[in-house]
Amino acid sequence: MTKRVLICGAGIGGLTAGLRLRRLGWDVRLFEREPEIRTAGAGLNLWPNGVRILRELGVGEEFASISTSLSRYRTFSSTGEVLDVRDVRTWSAQFGGVLAGVYRRDLNRMLADALGRERIHLEHALVGVEESAGGVTCRFSNGQVVHGDLLIGADGIHSVVRRSLFGEREFSSDGLVRWRGLFDLADTDIDPMAEAEVWGPDGHFGYLPMGKGRAYWFAAGEGIVDDVEEFFARFGAWEGSPVPGLLRATDRPTIIRNALHDFVEPLEKWCSARIALLGDAAHPMLPGLAQGANQALADVSALGRALASGNDVPAALAAYQEERIPAVAPVVRLSRSLFDFESENHDSSVGSGNPLFARYERYVEGVH
Numbered sequence: 001m002t003k004r005v006l007i008c009g010a011g012i013g014g015l016t017a018g019l020r021l022r023r024l025g026w027d028v029r030l031f032e033r034e035p036e037i038r039t040a041g042a043g044l045n046l047w048p049n050g051v052r053i054l055r056e057l058g059v060g061e062e063f064a065s066i067s068t069s070l071s072r073y074r075t076f077s078s079t080g081e082v083l084d085v086r087d088v089r090t091w092s093a094q095f096g097g098v099l100a101g102v103y104r105r106d107l108n109r110m111l112a113d114a115l116g117r118e119r120i121h122l123e124h125a126l127v128g129v130e131e132s133a134g135g136v137t138c139r140f141s142n143g144q145v146v147h148g149d150l151l152i153g154a155d156g157i158h159s160v161v162r163r164s165l166f167g168e169r170e171f172s173s174d175g176l177v178r179w180r181g182l183f184d185l186a187d188t189d190i191d192p193m194a195e196a197e198v199w200g201p202d203g204h205f206g207y208l209p210m211g212k213g214r215a216y217w218f219a220a221g222e223g224i225v226d227d228v229e230e231f232f233a234r235f236g237a238w239e240g241s242p243v244p245g246l247l248r249a250t251d252r253p254t255i256i257r258n259a260l261h262d263f264v265e266p267l268e269k270w271c272s273a274r275i276a277l278l279g280d281a282a283h284p285m286l287p288g289l290a291q292g293a294n295q296a297l298a299d300v301s302a303l304g305r306a307l308a309s310g311n312d313v314p315a316a317l318a319a320y321q322e323e324r325i326p327a328v329a330p331v332v333r334l335s336r337s338l339f340d341f342e343s344e345n346h347d348s349s350v351g352s353g354n355p356l357f358a359r360y361e362r363y364v365e366g367v368h
């Protein structure tokens with residue numbers, strides 16, 4: 001009999017998990033609490049580890065058509081000094097994927113179409129989960145009750161599935177925020193094929209193209225930069241760097257501010273016999289390595305492999321968490337490092353280039 005998987009959450013983790021399991025022959029039903037697939041948020045930076053998994057899922061060509069494959073990664077100081085220029089075109093051969101920028105809305109739309117909209121049930125907010133030896137039952141706020149052989153909790157940082165398995169978790173509370181905004185490449189003179197970071201003693205600013213002539217920036221500052229005018233005053237003063245020009249080119253209504261959190265202590269388990277967590281539900285991380293969505297894709301790939309191995313569901317979930325928990329731990333830890341502005345800036349000033357690449361190669365790709 002066809003096995004039934006229930007997936008909660010139609011973010012990048014849930015949508016790609018649906019694609020993966022559909023390809024394994026499972027009957028996939030995906031439940032999302034919102035009335036539409038997430039359209040908020042700016043762009044997303046996918047690294048080769050994430051892009052090659054999209055290819056594995058059979059959507060590599062569609063992804064290439066909606067995103068920008070980047071050629072260079074530039075690093076500047078806040079006074080405009082060029083600290084590093086990395087040619088990233090070789091990453092395709094080296095890591096099996098490109099460095100890319102994409103509009104979140106376009107990516108989610110593409111994934112939902114690939115999965116099949118008829119499998120996605122909107123306005124289904126999960127409120128209760130029960131597990132038995134033979135399966136799992138989900139209850140939704142609209143009164144629906146659904147049974148399956150496996151439940152995947154891809155319901156993000158405040159996961160209801162996680163709470164039902166492991167109770168409440170303590171989040172970091174350092175008050176970190178990240179600002180983001182959108183602009184048109186045509187309104188600036190930046191390299192349209194490059195991602196860039198600009199480092200100052202009291203903050204960090206990055207930007208990248210994301211397809212169709214659009215681009216976005218992201219920024220975080222030492223201390224709590226809470227107010228948009230305060231934000232503009234701080235980063236607008238980085239004269240000599242590309243930052244003041246990008247802020248002038250920004251569509252003001254597109255500017256958003258997000259509070260950032262990870263766990264005080266990581267989860268020791270992600271699964272029970274028939275329930276698996278993935279993505280932010282399992283391992284929320286700060287965006288310092290731009291790996292949150294990439295790691296959600298890595299979870300999907302590992303879970304797919306484990307379920308394809310012929311093991312029964314409980315054994316496959318045990319194998320999945322055994323592989324992924326130790327792999328993601330250093331990525332979560334290092335994702336905090338970018339927010340230590342003083343030491344990151346010091347690294348650049350002593351000429352070590354951008355430490356991001358060595359961290360990516362070592363802790364994400366396992367190159368020693």
Ligand SMILES: Cc1cc2nc3c(=O)[nH]c(=O)nc-3n(C[C@H](O)[C@H](O)[C@H](O)COP(=O)(O)OP(=O)(O)OC[C@H]3O[C@@H](n4cnc5c(N)ncnc54)[C@H](O)[C@@H]3O)c2cc1C
Pocket residue numbers: 008009010011012013014031032033034038043044045046124125126127154155156157158159160178258260278279280281287290291292293294295296
């Ligand atoms: C400022 C910022 C910048 C970032 N930049 C990057 C980047 O450049 N690259 C990168 O790889 N990562 C980045 N990330 C991280 C990335 O956004 C996340 O890791 C990724 O979106 C996680 O995907 P997910 O599917 O696990 O969860 P989400 O995208 O959060 O999706 C969860 C879904 O579950 C739904 N849901 C929640 N509760 C319920 C419920 N009870 N019932 C049903 N549905 C529910 C939600 O509505 C949502 O649609 C960034 C994060 C932040 C905050």
